[in-house]
Amino acid sequence: MTVTLVLVIAMAVLFSCGVYLLLERSLTRMLLGFLLLGNALNLLLLTMSGAAGDPPIGGSAEGITDPLPQAFALTAIVITFAVSAFLLALIHRSWRLSRADEVEVDEADVAIRHREDPADDDPELAEEDDPATHHDPKAPEDADDPHGTQPDTDREQAHR
Structure with a gap:
């Protein structure tokens, strides 16, 4: 198995576990699912960037790796960190107010759905x-x- 195939399999596992955890009612599990999706997205960006090459500083222009996917991955890391910090603050506030980690069913939404x-x-x-x-x-x-x-x-x- 090549390195790219291993990364694609790891990315698929991270995406599937992340989506599964996002569909849970527990806010902590939703945060973990979001983190897994962020890591899977970073693997996707780095996998799609192509094979490894020479650094952009140096001799000739042949074999140089494009730095744009790496910049996208760094941007995705920062955005994932910021949204994770926000979700963690929401989880903390929910825990302080209601001592519960579960998202409750809204009766008005259920009434609209069944009407x-x-x-x-x-x-x-x-x-x-x-x-x-x-x-x-x-x-x-x-x-x-x-x-x-x-x-x-x-x-x-x-x-x-």
């Missing part, structure tokens, strides 16, 4: 919500409509 549209089950409600079936006698386009029915007069005649 169904009543028009799906009742076709009459779907017709009432349809703007093509509404008749507004005060609207200029409906004022001259001879076939338009007035809902108030129809209801009054039905009750007589």
Whole structure:
């Protein structure tokens, strides 16, 4: 096995473990998952930069390694560190306030997720919500409509 293949396998394992940990409800596990994803990203950047070469200071221009992927990796390290410090501060604050490391289920989100549209089950409600079936006698386009029915007069005649 070549060095590049080992790095690709390690990167794939880090990505998969990082995503698995990010999907947990524990904030500490989410932080560890984020750190694993950051390290996998650094391996990806360095693997994609190509084979090792000569340093850019020196003799000829042949065989010189491009320093841009290394600069990207350093930038990714700094960003990962900053976001990790922020997540660690959030975890500390959550622990100080509630003595819990778990993310709780928000009842409002659950209610929105399970709410169904009543028009799906009742076709009459779907017709009432349809703007093509509404008749507004005060609207200029409906004022001259001879076939338009007035809902108030129809209801009054039905009750007589």
